Amino acid sequence: MNNVKTFLNSFLEYLQIEKNYSKYTIVCYEQDTAFFIEFLKEEGIDCLQDVTYSDVRIFLTRLYDKGYSKRSIARKISSLRSFYRFMLREKMVKENPFSLVSLPKKEHKNPKFLYEEEVEKLFEASDLSTPLGQRDQAILELMYATGIRVSECAKIHLPDIDFSFRTILIHGKGNKQRYVPFGSYAKSALEKYIEDGRTELLQISSSDTKTLFLNHRGGPLTTRGIRLIIDRLIKNTAETVHISPHVLRHTFATHMLNEGADLRTVQELLGHEHLSTTQIYTHVTKERLRTIYMNHHPRA
Structure with a gap:
């Protein structure tokens, strides 16, 4: 895929230097982004700039079909939305296809505690x-x-x-x-x-x-x-x-x-x-x- 490594490395550098995120958080972003890039390869989409809202909907359907939890899907959407927001800021892409996607409602579970x-x-x-x-x-x-x-x-x-x-x-x-x-x-x-x-x-x-x-x-x-x-x-x-x-x-x-x-x-x-x-x-x-x-x- 064209320039994908350059885009991804720039994004991860931004998370580390500007956002001051922890190593663990950066690894999560990297994994979520790599997962999406693999999906694009399977779909025959060669450029990150060519991704449309329709492609994102197909990606989400794939996640649900594979049995990912709402929490995992929400995290992936959030990571990829940030990735495209960064590329948009740097003029690497012309639009953010994740901007219209709403996060699935999280399953609220009360935290367990000891009496x-x-x-x-x-x-x-x-x-x-x-x-x-x-x-x-x-x-x-x-x-x-x-x-x-x-x-x-x-x-x-x-x-x-x-x-x-x-x-x-x-x-x-x-x-x-x-x-x-x-x-x-x-x-x-x-x-x-x-x-x-x-x-x-x-x-x-x-x-x-x-x-x-x-x-x-x-x-x-x-x-x-x-x-x-x-x-x-x-x-x-x-x-x-x-x-x-x-x-x-x-x-x-x-x-x-x-x-x-x-x-x-x-x-x-x-x-x-x-x-x-x-x-x-x-x-x-x-x-x-x-x-x-x-x-x-x-x-x-």
């Missing part, structure tokens, strides 16, 4: 007499106390933690930074782990890494490693089934709103760029308020 009783069981699961048990406890307490992402937890270094003010500098998506506070339980768990467990783990590798959480070999614990730890602990203790390690973040947000925190504060703590992303948790809290009302109001 307070389940959280308490989770905090009793680790063996605090071992270095790994102290590490796991610190991970759980910190993630529940702050609502940070698993990937953000893996990036924490010792200098990021301010114990006097009980705040941590978090390195979030798109290289955005934010400070989040943590409570007394997380503080105690972190101090115990850093003074005891982490020191022992560090001796295994003879390393001087500043990464907060270490694996059993004394090296930095990866995002995947933290996911496996949380997943194992949740499966062993929680009554709720089929939930992901991301549930601690959902639990943090839900419990904060249930206790009266305002939406803007929770948005800032979670590092959400848009308030609409945080609003998904209000569906859960509304259900709780309705239950309380129905159970306690004399004329409910």
Whole structure:
């Protein structure tokens, strides 16, 4: 296809430099665009400039026929709309065939979270007499106390933690930074782990890494490693089934709103760029308020 590599590379460079998107997000855009380009080859369309609205409709029909979810289709449309918007700006094409396409309505699912009783069981699961048990406890307490992402937890270094003010500098998506506070339980768990467990783990590798959480070999614990730890602990203790390690973040947000925190504060703590992303948790809290009302109001 004519100039497709040049167009795509320019677009990906734009996402990285101008939009400051994360590597993961850029890879998603690249995959979505490559998928569409493969479709064009199958249809015998040689130029990106020749794509029409009719071609896009055929592409969407193909996606539905292959059984893609509404969420996946919406993401592909959004990626390709951005791709053509960029090419239009750079005068690589004359029109954006995706501009008239509406995104399929997403399937709204309330985020799963742990009830307070389940959280308490989770905090009793680790063996605090071992270095790994102290590490796991610190991970759980910190993630529940702050609502940070698993990937953000893996990036924490010792200098990021301010114990006097009980705040941590978090390195979030798109290289955005934010400070989040943590409570007394997380503080105690972190101090115990850093003074005891982490020191022992560090001796295994003879390393001087500043990464907060270490694996059993004394090296930095990866995002995947933290996911496996949380997943194992949740499966062993929680009554709720089929939930992901991301549930601690959902639990943090839900419990904060249930206790009266305002939406803007929770948005800032979670590092959400848009308030609409945080609003998904209000569906859960509304259900709780309705239950309380129905159970306690004399004329409910």
